[in-house]
Amino acid sequence: MNARTPRQHWMATLSRASRDEIAGLLGALPEHEVLKAPETGTVMVEGRAGGAGRRFNLGEATVTRCVVRLANGRMGFSYALGRDHRKARLAALLDARLQDETQDGRYEGGLHDGIAALAAQQDAARELASRKAAATKVDFFTLVRGE
Amino acid sequence: MYVAVKGGEAAILATHDLVAEARRGDPAVPEITVAQIREQQALACARVMNEGSLYDKDLAALALKQSQGDVIEAAFLMRAYRTTLPRFGSSEPLDTAAMAIRRRVSATYKDLPGGQVLGPTYDYTHRLFDFALMEEGREAEPRKASAPLDATMPRVPDILGAEGLMEAEEPPAGDPRPFDLTRDPVSFPADRDVRLQSMARGDEGFLLGLGYSVQRGFGGSHPFVGEVRVGEVAVEFVPEELGFAVDLGEVTLTECQMVNQFQGSKDVPPQFTRGYGLVFGHSERKAMSMSLVDRALKSRDFGEATNYPAQQDEFVLYHADNVEAAGFVEHLKLPHYVDFQGELELIRRIRREREERLAQERGAKEQDTMPEAAE
Numbered sequence: 001m002n003a004r005t006p007r008q009h010w011m012a013t014l015s016r017a018s019r020d021e022i023a024g025l026l027g028a029l030p031e032h033e034v035l036k037a038p039e040t041g042t043v044m045v046e047g048r049a050g051g052a053g054r055r056f057n058l059g060e061a062t063v064t065r066c067v068v069r070l071a072n073g074r075m076g077f078s079y080a081l082g083r084d085h086r087k088a089r090l091a092a093l094l095d096a097r098l099q100d101e102t103q104d105g106r107y108e109g110g111l112h113d114g115i116a117a118l119a120a121q122q123d124a125a126r127e128l129a130s131r132k133a134a135a136t137k138v139d140f141f142t143l144v145r146g147e
Numbered sequence: 148m149y150v151a152v153k154g155g156e157a158a159i160l161a162t163h164d165l166v167a168e169a170r171r172g173d174p175a176v177p178e179i180t181v182a183q184i185r186e187q188q189a190l191a192c193a194r195v196m197n198e199g200s201l202y203d204k205d206l207a208a209l210a211l212k213q214s215q216g217d218v219i220e221a222a223f224l225m226r227a228y229r230t231t232l233p234r235f236g237s238s239e240p241l242d243t244a245a246m247a248i249r250r251r252v253s254a255t256y257k258d259l260p261g262g263q264v265l266g267p268t269y270d271y272t273h274r275l276f277d278f279a280l281m282e283e284g285r286e287a288e289p290r291k292a293s294a295p296l297d298a299t300m301p302r303v304p305d306i307l308g309a310e311g312l313m314e315a316e317e318p319p320a321g322d323p324r325p326f327d328l329t330r331d332p333v334s335f336p337a338d339r340d341v342r343l344q345s346m347a348r349g350d351e352g353f354l355l356g357l358g359y360s361v362q363r364g365f366g367g368s369h370p371f372v373g374e375v376r377v378g379e380v381a382v383e384f385v386p387e388e389l390g391f392a393v394d395l396g397e398v399t400l401t402e403c404q405m406v407n408q409f410q411g412s413k414d415v416p417p418q419f420t421r422g423y424g425l426v427f428g429h430s431e432r433k434a435m436s437m438s439l440v441d442r443a444l445k446s447r448d449f450g451e452a453t454n455y456p457a458q459q460d461e462f463v464l465y466h467a468d469n470v471e472a473a474g475f476v477e478h479l480k481l482p483h484y485v486d487f488q489g490e491l492e493l494i495r496r497i498r499r500e501r502e503e504r505l506a507q508e509r510g511a512k513e514q515d516t517m518p519e520a521a522e
Contacts, residue, residue: 005391012381012394041233043384043395045202046240046325047347047425049339049441050316051302051402055240055325056340058347058425061202061382063235063395079386081396083203126247130295133249136265137292140257 006107010098011091013119015080019087025114026094035075036067038085066092074100170215184208193399193428194218198469199225200329200348202398202427219350219469226470237324239383239392243376243402243425245299250377250429253303255406261300266377267429303374304404304421314409314420337460342444343437347426349467351433357457358439365455366443370422373406377429401430405438412450420449 042060065079066088076096185208192207199222210221250266307313325340361368379397405422422442424434443457
């Protein structure tokens with residue numbers, strides 16, 4: 001999990017982003033063809049007994065996927081929880097564009113800065129939720145009896 | 148003779164209209180939106196996702212709206228919808244140790260790494276009506292600590308595990324793919340993966356009752372809540388065409404680790420044993436009930452007696468599914484005219500035969516007694 005590639009990072013950011021956020025980042029739609037139209041299916045979510053033991057099927061989750069190809073041949077994929085077809089197509093386009101903008105292993109400028117900003121926003125939301133939870137952390141104190 | 152009965156189409160169409168009106172209630176009251184149910188009835192949505200065995204908050208909210216808040220009917224809608232979808236595959240097993248914690252409590256350790264985090268809970272409320280909620284427009288303003296919680300917190304049983312006092316929880320050799328009861332028929336005795344899947348989609352009330360029965364002595368369990376944690380966990384999936392794990396986003400989960408005494412047996416030294424519960428959404432009662440019954444169902448594995456319902460996998464697994472149970476109970480109200488006609492004929496015939504036999508016996512008796520009566 002920690003050793004995620006930059007592409008895995010941005011795909012994770014996109015799966016958590018809203019359709020509008022992705023549309024805002026992508027801007028005008030680049031020329032493309034849809035190789036696999038947005039499709040909703042399920043993924044069976046697995047857990048482990050006791051958290052670390054035998055695998056078991058917890059239940060399914062809805063997932064929507066899409067594959068696109070830009071005019072230059074670059075393919076973009078999206079896989080995310082939920083049933084938002086428009087978001088799936090936009091995220092696949094962004095995945096292709098982000099790969100395009102990657103030069104010599106450099107992940108900066110343009111869309112990469114945009115996706116970093118989106119990731120930072122998601123981190124900030126997570127941190128805020130965590131700080132609210134942290135406010136409910138119990139401070140125990142021990143009552144001393146006698147001497 | 149079998150008589151096919153047709154008819155009722157018009158009546159059925161009319162009932163569809165009528166139920167739509169009943170669902171809507173007083174039109175002077177604004178219609179509830181799916182988003183409102185999703186955001187403001189999240190615990191009901193969690194129950195529908197669990198018992199419908201499908202994680203999708205919007206669909207759970209829609210199901211509740213469509214079913215007028217009937218949770219089992221809503222779960223049925225989720226199950227039916229699920230069957231229309233292709234399955235892309237299975238996720239990587241969830242890593243609950245990496246959960247973004249919103250609540251985490253332990254009844255076994257006061258001071259544990261990461262601390263006791265109460266989170267959003269009704270546990271410490273007074274259960275007095277808050278009549279201010281009769282009015283709208285009140286915004287909550289929760290406090291914020293200056294620093295977030297630890298990024299990850301150890302699962303409590305793993306702390307005992309390090310001392311060797313806790314039953315080890317390791318995948319079997321080869322880390323096999325789990326059984327899927329939505330694809331294959333269940334046979335007994337059922338393995339733990341089957342039991343856990345069945346309980347995860349099982350009825351909360353049924354599991355609560357069974358868990359309670361175990362505590363009350365119908366299964367002799369002396370559990371502690373090692374840990375309950377609630378929060379968000381990433382779901383990872385490896386699409387074949389990509390060959391690497393894609394993070395699909397986060398699901399909210401509740402996990403319960405129940406710690407039980409175990410006196411030991413011929414083969415196993417005295418130690419603590421585990422009961423495990425994992426469910427979608429914030430569903431503590433369900434996760435706790437599941438973990439109690441999980442431990443009870445492990446009785447056979449530990450060489451314990453299995454005298455009580457919660458310890459018997461066939462009983463638990465065959466009756467936990469409320470969509471199946473409701474289907475079988477509620478089918479009784481559908482037309483059984485032909486079956487009933489048959490039974491009616493049968494009862495009439497038996498009665499006729501009985502009356503004839505009694506009349507014969509009476510006749511014989513009268514003949515027997517006749518001479519005496521004549522005397």
